[in-house]
Amino acid sequence: MGKTLTQKQGAQKQTHLSRRKFLESIAAAAGSGLATGPLCNVFSAGSHQNLKTRTGTTLLWITFPTVDIVNPEEDEIVERLARLLHEHGLKGEFLFSGIKAQRTLAARPATIEYLNKVGMTIGYQGNAHSLHPGLMEYEEKCEWDDGIVEATHRETEWLHLDGTTDPARRGGILLLQEAFGERFTGFRGAGGWTPQIMEVLRRNDIYVHHTLFDLAEATGQTVAWYLGCLQISPGRSKWTGPFPNPSPLTNRLELEQIVQYPNLGLGKFTENFERMANSYPFRGPRILFINFHPFFLFTDTIADLLNYGEGRTPEPPDNLVRSNLLPAAERQRRWRVVEQVYDWLARRPDVTFVTSADFVKQARSPRIALSGDEIELLAREIAALPLMRPPAFVKWNGKALSLAEAFDLLQQALTSHRQHGRLPARIEARFRLGPRDLPPPESERVVSSTVSQIVDAAFALDSIAIPAQVTLGGGPVAPYPFLVAMARALLGREKPDGVILVRPTDFVFPELAESFTVYLRRCADWRIYRRHLDSSKIEKHASLQLWTYKPAEILPRF
Numbered sequence: 001m002g003k004t005l006t007q008k009q010g011a012q013k014q015t016h017l018s019r020r021k022f023l024e025s026i027a028a029a030a031g032s033g034l035a036t037g038p039l040c041n042v043f044s045a046g047s048h049q050n051l052k053t054r055t056g057t058t059l060l061w062i063t064f065p066t067v068d069i070v071n072p073e074e075d076e077i078v079e080r081l082a083r084l085l086h087e088h089g090l091k092g093e094f095l096f097s098g099i100k101a102q103r104t105l106a107a108r109p110a111t112i113e114y115l116n117k118v119g120m121t122i123g124y125q126g127n128a129h130s131l132h133p134g135l136m137e138y139e140e141k142c143e144w145d146d147g148i149v150e151a152t153h154r155e156t157e158w159l160h161l162d163g164t165t166d167p168a169r170r171g172g173i174l175l176l177q178e179a180f181g182e183r184f185t186g187f188r189g190a191g192g193w194t195p196q197i198m199e200v201l202r203r204n205d206i207y208v209h210h211t212l213f214d215l216a217e218a219t220g221q222t223v224a225w226y227l228g229c230l231q232i233s234p235g236r237s238k239w240t241g242p243f244p245n246p247s248p249l250t251n252r253l254e255l256e257q258i259v260q261y262p263n264l265g266l267g268k269f270t271e272n273f274e275r276m277a278n279s280y281p282f283r284g285p286r287i288l289f290i291n292f293h294p295f296f297l298f299t300d301t302i303a304d305l306l307n308y309g310e311g312r313t314p315e316p317p318d319n320l321v322r323s324n325l326l327p328a329a330e331r332q333r334r335w336r337v338v339e340q341v342y343d344w345l346a347r348r349p350d351v352t353f354v355t356s357a358d359f360v361k362q363a364r365s366p367r368i369a370l371s372g373d374e375i376e377l378l379a380r381e382i383a384a385l386p387l388m389r390p391p392a393f394v395k396w397n398g399k400a401l402s403l404a405e406a407f408d409l410l411q412q413a414l415t416s417h418r419q420h421g422r423l424p425a426r427i428e429a430r431f432r433l434g435p436r437d438l439p440p441p442e443s444e445r446v447v448s449s450t451v452s453q454i455v456d457a458a459f460a461l462d463s464i465a466i467p468a469q470v471t472l473g474g475g476p477v478a479p480y481p482f483l484v485a486m487a488r489a490l491l492g493r494e495k496p497d498g499v500i501l502v503r504p505t506d507f508v509f510p511e512l513a514e515s516f517t518v519y520l521r522r523c524a525d526w527r528i529y530r531r532h533l534d535s536s537k538i539e540k541h542a543s544l545q546l547w548t549y550k551p552a553e554i555l556p557r558f
Helices: 005-014 019-030 039-043 073-087 098-107 109-117 135-139 144-156 172-183 195-203 215-219 256-260 265-278 303-311 328-346 356-362 372-383 403-420 451-460 479-491 510-524 536-548
Strands: 058-066 093-096 121-124 157-159 165-170 184-187 223-226 229-232 252-254 286-291 351-354 369-371 393-396 399-402 426-428 447-450 470-472 475-477 499-502
Touching (some): 073 328, 093 098, 098 157, 098 172, 109 172, 121 356, 135 510, 135 536, 144 157, 144 195, 144 536, 157 172, 165 172, 184 356, 195 229, 195 536, 223 536, 229 356, 252 256, 252 265, 256 265, 265 286, 372 426, 372 479, 393 403, 399 403, 403 451, 403 479, 403 536, 447 451, 451 470, 451 479, 479 499
Parallel strands (some): 058 093, 058 286, 058 351, 093 121, 121 184
Antiparallel strands (some): 223 229, 369 426, 393 399, 447 499
């Protein structure tokens, strides 16, 4: 693909259509005949003006994965759910895949209109969701840079049912931005997760992620920064296996079983809610997710599995098998349960309803700026870090710094010392990616270097990403031991001939890296994917980008 995402955005601005014309063009292309209706008035509707303002300490995030491209009944159900929430003064987040948004715009634009009219937040679940290739499938063999290109290509272009894309037409992220405007704010991974798609989303000003990768399971933190984005863990509704704990750690309530089984209903939901709210397992704000797939209100059969399970693609691609509809009486019973649940929630004064839109203003990592004296104190902390077991982040003076931020601050300080003979009065950490690749094996040996050689090496580095290796006089070294060496060189900067031993280290972060591995291998077993999908390259890049990880210390206020 020849264009970068930035170039695409520039071209998008030059050829910008009004929302009305954009919807008309989509509908015309799909043959739906959409050409009338006061769309401009609908899209200019105000944000949650009629929704209740709460002050409760429990933050409740209502989400609806809206991804069924086979059964048209889902569009009607989605609109009914939005109407139900609005009538109760609640707000929720509807998570659309790109292909689902395409088909809803063409077949039932009134659903899109209503979601915008009442101010519901929109999240993104990938362009394809269950269509092949999905997120992990197309990144399976990619390294970092070509993975960024592939994710940009597959998440911004029009998607056809055979899995091919049309670069001449906007789809995915760009289509949702056109259709929903400021309503479109967050992302949740579909069928897995890759760090490359998160980088593409960040470049496209999407800074809030509530992916199924649960950083809280490994760190105890509900909210964290990773790849420059706010990660808010929706938790797991189920957990099997010994890692990280034998029992579930979750802040996620599923409604599927509640509505499916007549012996459960509202009583069981309230019991689950109270237990989870009173025994919240994580540090940070108390955020509970209530997740519900709308198709459970009209069928028990998941259309995605019928059509795309185990790597299948229908032949021809539009030969889609519909789900069996539930009897009318059962559909009505399930709907009554949903009404009872949201009515009960609406009457709780201790709950504040949130979506990713509420986190957007806090969804850029707070800037870390230190004085020269503070840089020296930070260098002392880093110089004392254990070489053989690196921490996941640096905690200093009440601030959490990612290792990438610490690396950048020390590099800037040493560069200033080399150029001007002094530390700067103030240094602000720039956002930097983690390494794009593993260091070669020969970088894992002890290297003898002088202070001046370390300063020169820091001066020669660019500011784009943490390097996979740094070349010193005695040979290449991995980035984490070089971080510690920079701290020692800064403290010994008045003795340029002083010798510093740069020792080998395992520079990945064991607990977090293991959590990524566990999660991604389970994602690779998703019933939609073909068997034996290889997640090893995705695991590698996810672990390397842990250089950007830190817990979120500054939390939104509601």
